[in-house]
């Protein structure tokens with residue numbers, strides 16, 4: 001593995017990419033960075049835009065994507081994984097991960113901010129209608145109403161384990177601070 005490449009509109013995916021870089025020693029670049037090792041083996045992280053991983057198509061032309069990770073505001077689960085598979089059609093054997101990101105309107109700009117200004121109200125209204133919301137649905141309501149981050153260090157553990165299987169030495173969960 002040569003590097004971690006990411007896209008990020010509001011900073012949450014960037015945070016995860018940097019956490020994984022710190023734990024693994026792999027260099028980290030944003031997708032547009034001219035210093036990124038073109039043609040190299042990469043773990044790609046992208047924020048979720050309308051169900052798909054932003055930048056995946058572009059990244060797969062420029063690099064050899066060895067692992068793909070979406071970061072969205074939806075709680076983790078099979079639904080988000082299915083949406084990514086449907087929208088991006090990654091190879092069936094490509095390791096696919098999902099990390100719960102965050103939504104903070106003031107971190108967004110331009111069209112993304114405008115879309116989410118409207119969309120967050122819809123999400124909040126839908127969550128309020130649920131009679132017995134799960135803990136995750138409650139969190140999503142808070143995220144859509146006031147903005148919140150679910151970025152947590154422990155969430156990257158499965159990715160660190162996978163990197164270890166690829167021969168990348170990582171700091172591991174217990175020493176990872």
Ligand SMILES: Cc1cc2nc3c(=O)[nH]c(=O)nc-3n(C[C@H](O)[C@H](O)[C@H](O)COP(=O)(O)O)c2cc1C
Nearest residue numbers: 008009010011012013048050051072073074101102
């Ligand atoms: C225009 C737009 C569309 C989005 N669509 C989705 C979506 O379909 N599913 C989802 O879970 N999150 C969606 N999100 C939320 C982001 O994926 C989520 O806030 C993510 O953590 C952003 O990562 P970032 O801070 O690195 O940009 C959308 C956000 C924006 C701005």
